[in-house]
Amino acid sequence: MAYKMLVDLDRCIGCWTCAMGCKVGNHLSDDEFRIEVETHGSGKGIDRPEGVYPNLHMWWQPIYMNTCTWCAERVADSEPQFCVMDCPTFALAWGDDADPDSGYSQALKRVQERGAKLSELENEGTREGVVYAKAR
Ligand code: SF4
Ligand code: SF4
Numbered sequence: 001m002a003y004k005m006l007v008d009l010d011r012c013i014g015c016w017t018c019a020m021g022c023k024v025g026n027h028l029s030d031d032e033f034r035i036e037v038e039t040h041g042s043g044k045g046i047d048r049p050e051g052v053y054p055n056l057h058m059w060w061q062p063i064y065m066n067t068c069t070w071c072a073e074r075v076a077d078s079e080p081q082f083c084v085m086d087c088p089t090f091a092l093a094w095g096d097d098a099d100p101d102s103g104y105s106q107a108l109k110r111v112q113e114r115g116a117k118l119s120e121l122e123n124e125g126t127r128e129g130v131v132y133a134k135a136r
Helices: 017-025 072-076 082-086 103-113
Strands: 003-008 035-040 050-052 055-057 059-064 092-096 117-119 130-134
Touching: 003 059, 003 103, 017 035, 017 082, 059 130, 082 092, 092 103, 103 130
Parallel strands: 003 130
Antiparallel strands: 003 092, 035 059, 050 055, 117 130
């Protein structure tokens, strides 16, 4: 059993609402983020696509820092994490990977039925237990 976050990259629109919800809800300082949203584009700045018009490509990846607590206090009160609750596209789902009824397991089932590929980051400074799903 492990608690995990499923990030459906095909649903993420790069709005940063998860990061802002975390910051406000957890009363973080201006320069502190427990989740950031990386733009995969030209590499020259936020929301710059790669490619040549009309074949432009860009996608976004929420990155959970190892300072993320999974909102332990809210979970203890049976409340959802701020990032999960605030995401407007339902791209985030958290829960026990051994419980078939958890948000994580239900979301995992949906993305697997869609044929999405799963991956995890192993970068230093990022949180364990974050699973990315991407079909396109
Ligand atoms: S995970 Fe949701 S809230 Fe965060 S950037 Fe993507 S769409 Fe926006
Ligand atoms: S789970 Fe909680 S602490 Fe972690 S990024 Fe989401 S809102 Fe922030």
